[in-house]
Amino acid sequence: MPLTPVSALIAAAGPGGLGAFNVITLEHAEAIAAAAESAKRPVVLQLSENTANYHGSLAPLALACLRIAADSTADIAVHLDHATSADLIRTAVDLGIRSVMYDGSTLDYAANLAATADITRWCHDRDVHVEAELGEVGGKDGAHAPGVRTDPDEAVEFVAATGVDALAVAVGSSHAMHTRTATLDNDLIAHLAAKVPVPLVLHGSSGVPDEGLRAAVQHGITKVNIATRLNVLMTEAIRTTLTTTPTLSDPRQYLTPARTAIQSEVTHFLHLLAG
Secondary structure, X not given: OOOOOHHHHHHHXXXXXXXXXXXXXXXXXXXXXXXXXXXXXXEEEEXXXXXXXXXXXXXXXXXXXXXXXXXXXXXXXXXXXXXXXXXXXXXXXXXXXXXXEEOOOOOOHHHHHHHHHHHHHHXXXXXXXXXXXXXXXXXXXXXXXHHHOOOHHHHHHHHHHHOOOEEEEOOXXXXXXXXXXXXXXXXXXXXXXXXXXXXXXEOOHHHOOHHHHHHHHHHXXXXXXEOHHHHHHHHHHHHHXXXXXXXXXXXXXXXXXXXXXXXXXHHHHHHHHHO
């Protein structure tokens, strides 16, 4: 079916949350699409700047994701995640990606606002959905300090000044967590959702337990980004297969259970987020 805009997927997700999953290999994309078809839920295939750097170019994997999305019976969008480079955003749009995240969260507020506004104007001229981040969602070393949380009044000002279509907020999650122990500030989520006129996005969701994700959606999170959890399960499946059968050399024989593990977990998350 035709590629679905992220704004349409948000509407299709209904009262539940929209699952967005990061793609590093072709197996990720295939598994995520298969899970969306099985669960009959919309989904977003996300490609990060780090993944583009790993492959040396955004184009090969992006074009594969676009084709998988177009061929799928599920409603699927392709999204550029955590782009700090305007050149990479332009490349993504030229390839046919209609949703991007510009990440200026490490800049000071004024610089983040100015850069985000410039990129949003450029993208909107080309009918491209723009997500931005305010407050800094920590990494594995930085995590849950209250000082990085998103301020609701600042968020309202930021959205109005930049014109972004969605806002990633810092509410207690952290990127690259291998344990699901993060505690979210649901009161802050509800306050943000009541004041900010665009959908809210939760990054670092791999570290949030199921009940925490369910509560986050109930309190106002719309799009839920998951990456590390899939990589952990993929690696565990490969490790188990190679340990059990150490003579294997055909990648298809150990990537198949890895792909199945990703599909199973994405299916779980899609049903969880549906409410």
